Amino acid sequence: MSWDFLLAQFGAQFGLWWVIWPAILLGIVVGVLPGFSPQNTLIMLLPLTLAVPVEQAMAFMIALYCANHLAGGIPAILVKIPGSGGAAATTLDGYPMTQKGQAQQALVLCFTASVFGGLITTVATLALLPWLSQIGLHLRSVEMVVVMLFGLTLIAVIAAKDTLKALIAGFFGLLIGVIGTDHIYNTPRATFGFLELYDGVPLVPALIGLFAISEALVMIEEKMIVGQSGRERALQARWADTVEGLRLSVRKWWHIVWTSFVGLFIGIVPGAGASIAAFVAYQQSRLWSKHPELYGTGIPEGVIAPEAANNGVTSGTLVPTLALGVPGGSTAAVMMIVLQYHGMVMGPRLFATNPEVAYGVFVSMAVAYIFMIFTILPLARYMSRVVLIETTYLAPVIILVTIVAAFGERQYLFDMVLALVFGVIGYIAHKTSYHVTAILIGILLGPLFEQYLVRALRISQGDITVLFSSTLGNVLWGFLVLSLAAPFLKSYFSRSSRPQP
Amino acid sequence: MNSPRGADLVIPALALGFALYFFFSIADLAWEAKANGVLIGGVLVVLIGIQLIRTAVELARGKASFSLKPLWEPREAFVRRVGLVAVTIAFIGTLGWLGLTLGLLLALFAALWIMGARGKALAIIPLAVAAAAYLLFVALLQSDIPHGPIERLLS
Numbered sequence: 001m002s003w004d005f006l007l008a009q010f011g012a013q014f015g016l017w018w019v020i021w022p023a024i025l026l027g028i029v030v031g032v033l034p035g036f037s038p039q040n041t042l043i044m045l046l047p048l049t050l051a052v053p054v055e056q057a058m059a060f061m062i063a064l065y066c067a068n069h070l071a072g073g074i075p076a077i078l079v080k081i082p083g084s085g086g087a088a089a090t091t092l093d094g095y096p097m098t099q100k101g102q103a104q105q106a107l108v109l110c111f112t113a114s115v116f117g118g119l120i121t122t123v124a125t126l127a128l129l130p131w132l133s134q135i136g137l138h139l140r141s142v143e144m145v146v147v148m149l150f151g152l153t154l155i156a157v158i159a160a161k162d163t164l165k166a167l168i169a170g171f172f173g174l175l176i177g178v179i180g181t182d183h184i185y186n187t188p189r190a191t192f193g194f195l196e197l198y199d200g201v202p203l204v205p206a207l208i209g210l211f212a213i214s215e216a217l218v219m220i221e222e223k224m225i226v227g228q229s230g231r232e233r234a235l236q237a238r239w240a241d242t243v244e245g246l247r248l249s250v251r252k253w254w255h256i257v258w259t260s261f262v263g264l265f266i267g268i269v270p271g272a273g274a275s276i277a278a279f280v281a282y283q284q285s286r287l288w289s290k291h292p293e294l295y296g297t298g299i300p301e302g303v304i305a306p307e308a309a310n311n312g313v314t315s316g317t318l319v320p321t322l323a324l325g326v327p328g329g330s331t332a333a334v335m336m337i338v339l340q341y342h343g344m345v346m347g348p349r350l351f352a353t354n355p356e357v358a359y360g361v362f363v364s365m366a367v368a369y370i371f372m373i374f375t376i377l378p379l380a381r382y383m384s385r386v387v388l389i390e391t392t393y394l395a396p397v398i399i400l401v402t403i404v405a406a407f408g409e410r411q412y413l414f415d416m417v418l419a420l421v422f423g424v425i426g427y428i429a430h431k432t433s434y435h436v437t438a439i440l441i442g443i444l445l446g447p448l449f450e451q452y453l454v455r456a457l458r459i460s461q462g463d464i465t466v467l468f469s470s471t472l473g474n475v476l477w478g479f480l481v482l483s484l485a486a487p488f489l490k491s492y493f494s495r496s497s498r499p500q501p
Numbered sequence: 502m503n504s505p506r507g508a509d510l511v512i513p514a515l516a517l518g519f520a521l522y523f524f525f526s527i528a529d530l531a532w533e534a535k536a537n538g539v540l541i542g543g544v545l546v547v548l549i550g551i552q553l554i555r556t557a558v559e560l561a562r563g564k565a566s567f568s569l570k571p572l573w574e575p576r577e578a579f580v581r582r583v584g585l586v587a588v589t590i591a592f593i594g595t596l597g598w599l600g601l602t603l604g605l606l607l608a609l610f611a612a613l614w615i616m617g618a619r620g621k622a623l624a625i626i627p628l629a630v631a632a633a634a635y636l637l638f639v640a641l642l643q644s645d646i647p648h649g650p651i652e653r654l655l656s
Contacts, residue, residue: 029637044642164552165509171545172516175523178541182534189530189538190523217585220616221578393622396612397630399585400592400605404634404646411645416593424586425515431571434512450537458533 006126009360013367016059020364020371023063028376030064031071031083034208034405038068039330046334054342058361061338063368065331069274069311070114070372077106077303078386079225079398081212085203086274086310088440089282091211093295093302099226100298101233103384108245109252109303111380115373116249117260117308118315122366124264125315126359129351132268132319138472139269141455145467146476147266148449151279153484155438162433169434173442174449176201183451184458196414203275204409206443209422210429210436212402216395217427225394226387234387242380248300255301256308259285263309267316273329274310275444281309287483315365322350322358399423505568506556513549520545584615600649601638606631 013020030041042049042061049057072083077094090110097106125132139147155170179190180200191197219225226234249256259281266277285305286295295302318335320326325346327333336346344354351358386394406419426436460466468474520542527535559565573579592608599607609627618626638644639652648656 033637041642164548164555168513168516168545168548168552171541171548172512172519174541175516175520175538175545178523178538182530184533185531187530187534188526189534190519190526192522217582220581220585221575392616392618393613393626396585396588396609396616397626399589400608400612401630401634403589403593404601404605404638407646408638408644413593413596413647416596420586420589420593425512427582428508428511428515428572432508432512446541453537454533457536462532 009363013059013364016056019056019059020063020368023060024067024372024375027064027067028071031068032074034081034083034204034212034402037409038065039334040409042331042334049338050341054357055360057338059364061335062361062364066118066314066365066368067372069314073110073307074383077110078103080215081402082207085207085444086278088207088275089278089306090303092437093298096298098387101226101229103234103387104237104241104380105245105248106303107380107383108242109249109300110307111373111376112246112249113256113304113307114311115369116256118311119366119369120257121260121264121312122315122362125319126362141452142467142470142473143476144269144452145456146473146480148445148452149480151276151445153283155441165434166438169429169438170442173439174446177443177446178450183454196412200447201443202410202415203444205406205415205419206422208402208406209419210426210440213399213419213423214426214430214436216398218430219391220395223390224388225391234384237381237384239381252300252304255304259305260308260312263312264316267313268319274313277309277313278306279441281305287486315362318361322346322361504565505570506559506565507567507569508571510556513552516545517549581615585612588612597647598649600652601646602631602635602651603649605634
């Protein structure tokens with residue numbers, strides 16, 4: 001791959017601005033709405049993408065996919081409703097920033113972390129593609145069990161405030177996540193007799209109920225979602241706040257870089273996704289922070305980490321798709337269908353036979369991110385005004401629109417009822433200080449954890465020592481132990497280095 | 502003043518009920534199907550047990566009560582909250598007959614009225630949201646959401 005080839009690719013992709021811009025706008029609209037995943041939108045638009053030349057189809061799909069990942073953070077920050085599972089971790093610090101009257105800064109942090117996180121990992125993927133494509137081959141069920149545990153330890157992080165309540169919430173979520181048929185015999189478990197639960201608890205209704213509906217039911221106790229001081233600050237929102245957000249992003253550039261790489265590596269693993277990447281990045285960010293106690297109170301790092309990671313996933317998820325022919329996620333699977341329809345054969349040969357498509361996909365992604373930052377950054381100031389709408393109007397709209405959105409993913413009326421049930425559970429959890437994020441982490445990671453664990457145990461015929469049988473797995477175990485021990489080690493060393501009176 | 506611990510037990514009670522149902526539903530399954538559930542459910546039951554003991558100790562010391570107060574206070578907001586949930590249930594229940602656009606229009610009108618909205622907002626917001634929902638879910642994305650008189654009229 002020469003520089004001339006790359007430059008020509010960049011030129012060609014910039015020429016597709018008329019495809020990329022509408023896709024970005026559609027991706028943002030769809031991303032803001034919980035329940036509308038990029039893969040569903042792409043499936044609906046399949047007749048269009050199959051009809052146009054492959055370069056235009058890929059540019060459209062890639063731009064929509066990346067914009068969708070970015071936009072999920074917008075409602076997560078403004079009204080504590082993650083647009084997708086990947087933005088759930090963004091609510092932890094994004095919404096507290098909004099409540100402090102810093103919605104505009106939080107949005108800018110979200111946009112810059114998403115765009116630059118996505119851009120950096122895309123460039124890294126272009127440069128390291130042959131090596132990165134091998135990573136997926138080394139990460140098997142044994143290693144993935146440890147990766148899942150990295151995400152699950154966030155429950156313990158949340159547990160810092162009330163350990164017992166957070167653990168009950170987390171394990172309740174994990175048990176809810178086990179609902180559905182098992183991975184070996186397909187026998188139903190705890191489905192209450194509903195066929196709609198045989199595939200497990202769908203993520204979107206759970207997300208909508210636990211976050212959107214429960215939050216709307218709580219917010220009606222106040223006139224607005226921001227306090228008096230935050231209200232005054234939001235009323236005076238100026239361009240200077242956008243600039244302040246940019247300045248914060250520049251100051252935290254290293255944070256954007258390393259958390260986006262967390263997303264890249266997790267994205268490479270087929271089946272793992274933006275949600276896991278965001279939770280793991282948030283957990284690692286808090287773990288290695290000098291002030292972990294401030295996480296959850298509305299700090300920039302708490303917005304940057306999940307947003308950079310969930311956009312880092314976008315390039316990672318395409319690596320196994322193009323290099324190995326194994327889709328890294330459901331959106332990548334739709335893209336693969338389009339590529340195959342146009343006669344492309346996935347796998348290592350694609351880079352030799354159709355380099356303009358194989359590398360062009362990543363160039364297209366980089367170009368989409370460049371367009372995106374100029375499109376969305378000026379909007380932060382206007383978006384932040386949402387917090388000034390009175391809850392009298394906001395709560396009914398949130399509840400009814402998100403209930404409709406719950407229908408979107410699987411097109412079942414049952415999912416709307418499910419969202420309401422989760423809304424009531426979330427409301428009770430809110431009012432009694434059981435963390436809804438801990439419940440969601442359980443629901444999200446529980447099924448994946450079980451899938452990898454049972455697969456590993458099945459291979460070893462029930463021998464649990466299989467979890468310590470691979471070198472890479474053992475290295476990851478080491479990192480996990482180190483991660484868990486780090487807070488204690490840090491406090492021990494800081495105590496011993498303090499001068500004695 | 503005694504702290505109202507009754508509300509704190511609602512989530513554990515739900516979790517315990519669900520865990521017992523889960524154990525019942527997997528009793529006859531192969532080990533691969535129940536290993537994870539037994540492990541998670543077992544830990545959950547132990548954690549709930551600890552929470553119950555903690556609450557019992559506080560009750561015995563006279564530091565806590567069984568009150569569910571935090572769940573319905575402030576009372577004024579609770580009435581509106583129950584109203585919103587009731588409207589949502591009615592919306593889902595009648596969606597098959599009314600369709601998305603009309604159902605959403607009427608449900609939003611009712612929900613806003615319950616919340617105390619009056620005047621122009623009571624007409625403009627439901628109309629605008631219902632129109633936007635029609636455009637996005639029916640016209641643009643062509644989802645399978647139930648169609649009613651308005652959708653049939655416009656199709």
